[in-house]
Amino acid sequence: MKSINNRYTVLAAFVVIAGLIFIFVKQEPQHGTNRSDNSADAATRKAVVAPDKPQLAQAVEKTETFSNAESKARPIVAGPHKSHDPHSSLTAEKHIQVALQHKQEGRMFEAIQSLSMAIPKYSDNKDLYAVRASLYMEQGQPAAALQDLQQALKLAPDDAVLLTNRAQVYRQFGQIREALTDLNKAISLNPDLLPARFNRGAIYYSSGDYQLALEDFDLCVAIDPHVAGPYFNRASTKQELGDTVGAKNDLNRFIQLSDSEQWKSTAQDLLKRWEKDEASKAVEVPKT
DSSP states (O other): OOOOOOOSOOOOEEEOSTTOEEEEEOOOOOTTSOOOTTOOOOSSSOEEEOOOOOOHHHHHHHHHHHHHHHHHHSOOOOBTTBOOOTTTTOOHHHHHHHHHHHHHTTOHHHHHHHHHHHTTTSTTOHHHHHHHHHHHHHTTOHHHHHHHHHHHHHHOTTOHHHHHHHHHHHHHTTOHHHHHHHHHHHHHHOTTOHHHHHHHHHHHHHTTOHHHHHHHHHHHHHHOTTOSHHHHHHHHHHHHTTOHHHHHHHHHHHHHHOOOHHHHHHHHHHHHHHHHHHHHHHHOOOOO
């Protein structure tokens, strides 16, 4: 795939079970700079800032440190029949509920700890790994997330959502070929999985394959016309393909649907830029 100068922000989503979508966002680059492949959609969900792409070895080291800190924080067993662990009798599903409650309250360490305590007991439960992976991503630990997703996919190799999530982690490490392999498989398993098509379209766009990107974003809109993100991406793609009218229409639709004021502002600025560019071209006098 060819390298290009990227002018517009393209969005990408990270999905987990229970209907949660964790979105990774980078600031829109200035005109003429390269757009990061790690930028992401905040159109209809709460946005979080993605970490800068780390070196894998550094990320693994960071993960090990976090794991050691977790283990030191675990309750100590007082005797053969007594435990200070209030979660010892919880089911895997209850551990997930507790973790998500901790996350909602902003207690990410406790959320991850709840899942880490459950995994040795329920090591065959893919959802525990999947949810912990999403929390690790929010904490800026993609290597830890990747390890959990690898384990989850050993348990469920044909899970399209897990494949979509692993693809997004691969993108964090710049492993675009592996990401596309996962997304292609996810789409073959579930052609209507919007985040898989959404993320694949973002990869195609970043690589300059605008027609392929447009096809994926068109299908995203067809799958669910009420999701904002695909309109933004399709607008940028149409603009690259010379369809300025279609691009403007999509940006306006994005502004109508998005609940993110930050991304609405980005879209409005982009519209103004396009209109200014059009006006400049209209008044240009050909040189003789």
